[in-house]
Amino acid sequence: MSGDSFMFxxxxxxxxxxxxxxxxxxxxxxxxxxxxxxxxxxAQHQAMLRRLEMKQQxxxxxxxxxxxxxxxxxxxMMKERFSKLLLGEDMxxxxxxxxxAVTISNAITNLYATVFGQNLRLEPLKPEKKxxxxxxxxxxxxxxxxIVEFIPKSxxxxxxxxxxxxESRPRLDIHINxxxxxxxxxxxxxxxxxxxxxxFWYAEQGSMSSKSTLSGSFRRVIVQRKxxxxxxxVPCVPSGGLSEKSRKHLRHKRDCAYQIHKASMAxxxxxxxxxxxxxxxxxxxPKSGRASLGDTIYRYxxxxxxxxxxxxxxxxxxxxxxxxxxxxxxxxxxxxxxxRKACLSHSKxxxxxxxxxxxxxxRTDKNHILAERAETLLFCLKQRYPELSQTSxxxxxxxYNQDVGQAILESYSRVLEGLAFNIVAWIExxxxxxxxxxx
Numbered sequence: 124m125s126g127d128s129f130m131f132x133x134x135x136x137x138x139x140x141x142x143x144x145x146x147x148x149x150x151x152x153x154x155x156x157x158x159x160x161x162x163x164x165x166a167q168h169q170a171m172l173r174r175l176e177m178k179q180q181x182x183x184x185x186x187x188x189x190x191x192x193x194x195x196x197x198x199x200m201m202k203e204r205f206s207k208l209l210l211g212e213d214m215x216x217x218x219x220x221x222x223x224a225v226t227i228s229n230a231i232t233n234l235y236a237t238v239f240g241q242n243l244r245l246e247p248l249k250p251e252k253k254x255x256x257x258x259x260x261x262x263x264x265x266x267x268x269x270i271v272e273f274i275p276k277s278x279x280x281x282x283x284x285x286x287x288x289x290e291s292r293p294r295l296d297i298h299i300n301x302x303x304x305x306x307x308x309x310x311x312x313x314x315x316x317x318x319x320x321x322x323f324w325y326a327e328q329g330s331m332s333s334k335s336t337l338s339g340s341f342r343r344v345i346v347q348r349k350x351x352x353x354x355x356x357v358p359c360v361p362s363g364g365l366s367e368k369s370r371k372h373l374r375h376k377r378d379c380a381y382q383i384h385k386a387s388m389a390x391x392x393x394x395x396x397x398x399x400x401x402x403x404x405x406x407x408x409p410k411s412g413r414a415s416l417g418d419t420i421y422r423y424x425x426x427x428x429x430x431x432x433x434x435x436x437x438x439x440x441x442x443x444x445x446x447x448x449x450x451x452x453x454x455x456x457x458x459x460x461x462x463r464k465a466c467l468s469h470s471k472x473x474x475x476x477x478x479x480x481x482x483x484x485x486r487t488d489k490n491h492i493l494a495e496r497a498e499t500l501l502f503c504l505k506q507r508y509p510e511l512s513q514t515s516x517x518x519x520x521x522x523y524n525q526d527v528g529q530a531i532l533e534s535y536s537r538v539l540e541g542l543a544f545n546i547v548a549w550i551e552x553x554x555x556x557x558x559x560x561x562x
Contacts, residue, residue, distance in 0.1 A: 384543035412457035
């Protein structure tokens with residue numbers, strides 16, 4: 124045999140060199156296939172197959188190496204975040220970090236910024252971003268599995284003796300709100316995934332592509348946004364506008380996202396309302412609610428026979444979100460100032476006691492009336508400006524909150540509320556461009 128045929132001689136025969144000898148009479152007149160000469164072209168073919176197989180094995184090995192490197196990188200990231208969680212974000216390790224509740228709240232907020240911070244378009248999340256969001260949120264939310272409350276339960280022994288034992292169950296606020304937030308989260312992902320195939324596209328404000336000039340509405344969206352969000356890509360539509368099917372789909376998803384926004388905001392508001400008011404905020408309250416609000420608003424609150432918060436807001440003619448937030452801070456501070464004054468006749472000084480005693484206050488008391496009207500005005504203000512940032516009290520509650528369960532529910536509902544609001548705004552931008560294209 125030649126050198127090439129010797130190398131691949133095992134290819135054509137499974138006969139082993141250690142097989143038992145066979146009687147000579149058993150040979151047939153035809154030569155054995157194992158002794159057939161192997162041609163040069165056949166050897167080259169086998170060599171090519173072997174090289175191809177080796178390349179495939181090398182590719183598999185490289186893929187496994189890349190996967191391992193990716194797993195190692197993710198593991199290092201998880202180690203880093205877990206360490207920051209334990210250290211309370213104090214890298215010195217001296218124990219001066221924030222409490223666990225604030226650390227988890229910051230972790231959820233930062234994760235949202237990492238995953239959705241660069242996602243400014245109506246399009247599905249990248250697979251790696253979606254995987255990161257699901258994996259790390261599952262890790263952070265798993266803390267809630269161990270937050271329980273104990274309730275008495277009657278248990279009968281075999282001899283008929285009745286015993287009362289304590290049974291654990293998930294804490295009520297977590298049991299109610301966490302499954303709802305998970306559902307809202309999944310619904311928002313479905314809304315984004317539904318824009319895989321779309322008739323519109325995006326152009327950065329700093330560039331004008333050939334497609335973007337077709338819409339003729341590049342600048343109109345910027346005017347609509349009042350230059351407040353110049354960094355958001357501008358949607359563009361075909362010269363003939365969107366199809367009716369696409370418009371119907373956009374309106375449907377807008378309505379879905381709006382309902383998700385309302386549900387998330389309601390959960391967030393309820394959690395914030397349950398949080399304790401920090402003593403630092405109580406200490407910073409103004410001595411006079413009238414001085415905080417101003418004479419004009421105070422006189423309307425106090426002298427109006429039929430108080431209408433909507434009419435008052437119309438008269439104030441707020442020009443920006445900043446002015447609305449400033450008014451919300453002043454109204455909220457005045458509300459708690461009047462509540463505190465209404466409870467001064469009671470000897471109990473704890474603010475929690477004050478909240479419990481509010482039901483015993485004379486409903487005709489001047490401070491009580493002012494506090495109730497201020498609360499109504501604040502509620503109307505937040506409804507008129509749903510995108511309003513958190514008030515000073517809300518920020519203070521989050522900063523000084525020590526309840527881990529409330530921190531998780533508040534931060535989770537807050538980021539979902541923000542994402543839902545953004546989706547509604549993005550859809551409105553596309554519909555705005557489409558309407559102007561028709562004109």
